[in-house]
Amino acid sequence: MAPRARRADVTRHAEALPELTGVPQAYVNGGVPSRPSCRKGGNPAVSRVPLPPAALNRWLWARAARERRAGTGARSDLAGTEPAASACLGPGWSSGPARAPRWPHEGPPPPPSSLAWASRRPPDQELAFRQDGVGGGTRDAKPRPPPPPPRSAPGARPQAASCRAETMLRERAGAWAVLGPLLWGCGLALLQGGMLYPRESRSRERKELDGLWSFRADFSDNRRQGFEQQWYRAPLRESGPTLDMPVPSSFNDVGQDGRLRSFVGWVWYEREATLPQRWTQDLGTRVVLRIGSAHYYAIVWVNGVHVAEHEGGHLPFEADISKLVQSGPLSSCRITIAINNTLSPYTLPPGTILYQTDTSKYPKGYFVQNTNFDFFNYAGLHRSVLLYTTPISYIDDITITTDVDQDIGLVNYQIFIQGSEHFQLEVFLLDADGRTVAQGTGGQGQLQVPRAHLWWPYLMHEHPAYLYSLEVRLTAQTADGPVSDFYTLPVGIRTVAVTESRFLINGKPFYFHGVNKHEDADIRGKGFDWPLLVKDFNLLRWLGANAFRTSHYPYAEELMQLCDRYGIVVIDESPGAGIALAQSLSNVSLQHHLEVMEEMVRRDKNHPAVVMWSVANEPASSLKPAGYYFKTLIAHTKALDPSRPVTFVTKSSYEADLGVPYVDVICVNSYYSWYHDYGHMEVIQLQLATQFENWYRTYQKPIIQSEYGAETIAGFHQDPPLMFSEEYQKGLLEQYHLVLDQKRKEYVVGELIWNFADFMTDQSPQRAIGNRKGIFTRQRQPKSAAFLLRERYWKLANETWHHQSAVKPQCVENSPFIF
Numbered sequence: 001m002a003p004r005a006r007r008a009d010v011t012r013h014a015e016a017l018p019e020l021t022g023v024p025q026a027y028v029n030g031g032v033p034s035r036p037s038c039r040k041g042g043n044p045a046v047s048r049v050p051l052p053p054a055a056l057n058r059w060l061w062a063r064a065a066r067e068r069r070a071g072t073g074a075r076s077d078l079a080g081t082e083p084a085a086s087a088c089l090g091p092g093w094s095s096g097p098a099r100a101p102r103w104p105h106e107g108p109p110p111p112p113s114s115l116a117w118a119s120r121r122p123p124d125q126e127l128a129f130r131q132d133g134v135g136g137g138t139r140d141a142k143p144r145p146p147p148p149p150p151r152s153a154p155g156a157r158p159q160a161a162s163c164r165a166e167t168m169l170r171e172r173a174g175a176w177a178v179l180g181p182l183l184w185g186c187g188l189a190l191l192q193g194g195m196l197y198p199r200e201s202r203s204r205e206r207k208e209l210d211g212l213w214s215f216r217a218d219f220s221d222n223r224r225q226g227f228e229q230q231w232y233r234a235p236l237r238e239s240g241p242t243l244d245m246p247v248p249s250s251f252n253d254v255g256q257d258g259r260l261r262s263f264v265g266w267v268w269y270e271r272e273a274t275l276p277q278r279w280t281q282d283l284g285t286r287v288v289l290r291i292g293s294a295h296y297y298a299i300v301w302v303n304g305v306h307v308a309e310h311e312g313g314h315l316p317f318e319a320d321i322s323k324l325v326q327s328g329p330l331s332s333c334r335i336t337i338a339i340n341n342t343l344s345p346y347t348l349p350p351g352t353i354l355y356q357t358d359t360s361k362y363p364k365g366y367f368v369q370n371t372n373f374d375f376f377n378y379a380g381l382h383r384s385v386l387l388y389t390t391p392i393s394y395i396d397d398i399t400i401t402t403d404v405d406q407d408i409g410l411v412n413y414q415i416f417i418q419g420s421e422h423f424q425l426e427v428f429l430l431d432a433d434g435r436t437v438a439q440g441t442g443g444q445g446q447l448q449v450p451r452a453h454l455w456w457p458y459l460m461h462e463h464p465a466y467l468y469s470l471e472v473r474l475t476a477q478t479a480d481g482p483v484s485d486f487y488t489l490p491v492g493i494r495t496v497a498v499t500e501s502r503f504l505i506n507g508k509p510f511y512f513h514g515v516n517k518h519e520d521a522d523i524r525g526k527g528f529d530w531p532l533l534v535k536d537f538n539l540l541r542w543l544g545a546n547a548f549r550t551s552h553y554p555y556a557e558e559l560m561q562l563c564d565r566y567g568i569v570v571i572d573e574s575p576g577a578g579i580a581l582a583q584s585l586s587n588v589s590l591q592h593h594l595e596v597m598e599e600m601v602r603r604d605k606n607h608p609a610v611v612m613w614s615v616a617n618e619p620a621s622s623l624k625p626a627g628y629y630f631k632t633l634i635a636h637t638k639a640l641d642p643s644r645p646v647t648f649v650t651k652s653s654y655e656a657d658l659g660v661p662y663v664d665v666i667c668v669n670s671y672y673s674w675y676h677d678y679g680h681m682e683v684i685q686l687q688l689a690t691q692f693e694n695w696y697r698t699y700q701k702p703i704i705q706s707e708y709g710a711e712t713i714a715g716f717h718q719d720p721p722l723m724f725s726e727e728y729q730k731g732l733l734e735q736y737h738l739v740l741d742q743k744r745k746e747y748v749v750g751e752l753i754w755n756f757a758d759f760m761t762d763q764s765p766q767r768a769i770g771n772r773k774g775i776f777t778r779q780r781q782p783k784s785a786a787f788l789l790r791e792r793y794w795k796l797a798n799e800t801w802h803h804q805s806a807v808k809p810q811c812v813e814n815s816p817f818i819f
Helices: 009-014 053-070 163-188 277-281 530-543 557-566 587-604 624-640 681-699 726-743 784-802
Strands: 206-208 211-217 243-247 266-274 285-291 297-302 305-311 317-320 332-340 351-355 367-371 385-391 394-405 408-418 423-430 436-441 444-449 468-478 481-491 496-498 503-505 512-516 547-549 569-573 610-617 646-650 666-669 703-707 748-753 809-812 815-818
Touching (some): 285 297, 285 305, 423 444, 512 569, 512 703, 512 784, 557 569, 587 610, 587 624, 666 681, 703 726, 726 784
Parallel strands (some): 646 666
Antiparallel strands (some): 206 385, 211 243, 285 385, 423 468
């Protein structure tokens, strides 16, 4: 069950769409259709009625069971030919959609008077109430945390040096280590189908398609001209003028046309790709098209043939195009990608479309996209598009979990093969010098590594981020003879555990001292850029940061790989930002959110740097539906990956939050003396200490200060400090640090500044060309607060190091090195 490369949604629903002047059917039925079921002799029956929560749970497990039995994935494999089941998929499969897709991906919606969901409260079954097999309170009851075991009074300093505390840490870590492998096998049942990063090997090649693509925005009133005129059937230049658009990049800031910056609707990309001769002539070669990120909804054609769709702007998807490029054979192929950045209450992140109907103030049909998150909704092909090959029998997925038994490293592996039922697998674990330290056979097993080098975070060990290489060798028997495939996966051996007051990595207390980030830069927007990425990592190391959160969406795979290599710990966050409306907590939204978590875990599960999943940022977790929503979402994420803790980031009060009872670590955002009590830094210590004490007394869980900070315009100075000056940002941070230094001795396990660098937002009177809370400017130049944090983080690193080794990290001049 690979990421949602859906091939037929547009075609399936085309005939049911109303005329252009009517109401999109999805509005009437409450949002995005659920996945259709295929019936004999006709088109699939599409159910848009939200599933009751208990039924949703049963549907998830039933779907996983069906896909395991069928051995299928969502990856496109039709490659231009009519499959036997094409009657179930609707008309026009091989030639693309006959009409434009359904809302929310079809461009501007109808006026508010037509919106069925505009004033509709969520269905009754979408509220939090008791569910069969799930537990929880009675209807409308507020979830309560379990009663804590006996302990010293809340707020008392833990006796970290006592035998009792050490024993507790070891017992909890040991229990996690025992249960982890058992739960791991259960989680795998939900993650059939792989999304391995395309790596070259003896059996695999890759061809990147980065560079200039032809581009056109559909400025027609209904944003559907491209579908009405079928732009995908011929080269884009034949249907009108095009622009050169760099890929990867956001399209918003590249040109000089002001309409593009805030454009909402469909844009079209096209690229002609030359294919190596062996790819088109060797029928034993499988050719795959992979899109790293297309924000938000994407439809893909190859030579005018509809091959894939994907919903969600931050995760990769693929399509097997072998039959298309090998029919002929062809020397090149034309790739067309239509992308829509429209956000609805049911997307991740969510948004709404606001129509202005007063024609004395606004042109007819005028609308704007509104969001409840504070970053710019950049759109386009944000990451690389590439072609890669595998043999027809190939290594589809690898899942790794690790453990430690005294000085023996344990590497549990499970490997999935596609294309053959008769194969042999050999597995070799190589150290950093290329020496084999363990080996095994078969699709599942455990490798034992004596005197293993553990993966340690940056500044926690003299040899951080040690990586082994897992080399998998497949030999499969096919009708044409034996086929071999090779794939190498970096592996870090480490453990993660959580107690009531500590976050443990390799059994040692770990303190997050780092940043929140954004994929954001001048001109390129959210487009991936190697020089910028390397600069950011150099700044992180200079700063002495050991962690960051991928606020507020999954970041590029290449960035995650650098985190593995440099030892930068990651809290991996889903695109669940701005969940502010009750509609966004409906079962329609929940179903999509569960699927996004599947994609995210599937992609990032093998990164040792990823130590915790975050399912959302600042949701409306005090609303009634939030209790069941986050209970289900967190339970599903833990089922997918039992080896990592799960959290979400809250700004709700400890009394009202209905989702926090289900997290493993409490992550709290607060902006004392910024968004309230403006300018009064003297109240920060009292308010922050009260915040921590209330949360810990209620839930007895470790706490991370996941956001704090102040807006600062570089070069603004004022003494005594005033808001927006560099002195005010620095002074506010110092007040936070006084409390953090007290509470980190008890139960606070981390602090992440908001933000690493200034970033772009929507325009508003509160934002002077973006959010200025960065400790670096958008051009990565330091403000005064950067030097304050650098001094603090290196001090924290030396304190942590004192408990690990006699050798301490030192910051020499401008470069952090370990001696």
